[in-house]
Amino acid sequence: MLYTRELDTTILFYVETLGFTLAERNDDWGWASLYKDEVAMMLAVPNEHTVFEKAMFTGSFYFNTDDVEALWNQLKDKVKICYPIETFEWEMREFAIYDNNGYILQFGQNMESR
Structure with missing residues (x-):
């Protein structure tokens, strides 16, 4: 939620x-x-029972995808970027964006299984 x-x-x-x-x-x-x-x-x-001033989540939401390059190319000019696409030492190629509330959304693809 x-x-x-x-x-x-x-x-x-x-x-x-x-x-x-x-x-x-x-x-x-x-x-x-x-x-x-x-x-x-x-x-x-x-609602009145929920303390909420702004988007507050101490982590990120991570989405695995089968084609991270295509998703990056689709989104990179439409969203606020947290960090651009790169391949990390743990063999995940990923990037992160912010949604309109400020939540961090990460998208990644495991490069070992390619």
């Missing part, structure tokens, strides 16, 4: 920029669910 104060903008980012599909949305709850391939996620506007 990712919290956001901008549900519409966040849905648009994940659908239009990353290719997710909106599965369900409930404006009364301030909630939506999205999916892409085997990834499912939920978005929610914080």
Whole structure:
């Protein structure tokens, strides 16, 4: 569950920029669910019981992909980059971006299995 104060903008980012599909949305709850391939996620506007000032997550969300180069080329000019594509010593070729809320999204491909 990712919290956001901008549900519409966040849905648009994940659908239009990353290719997710909106599965369900409930404006009364301030909630939506999205999916892409085997990834499912939920978005929610914080309610009165949730302490939330801005996107706060002490890690990143990591997505494995079969073609990290193609994804990098598709996204690099459309998003805010955290770090550009590179191959790390542990044989992962990856890059990271920020979503519209500031959450870090990493995308990687294992180069050993190629």
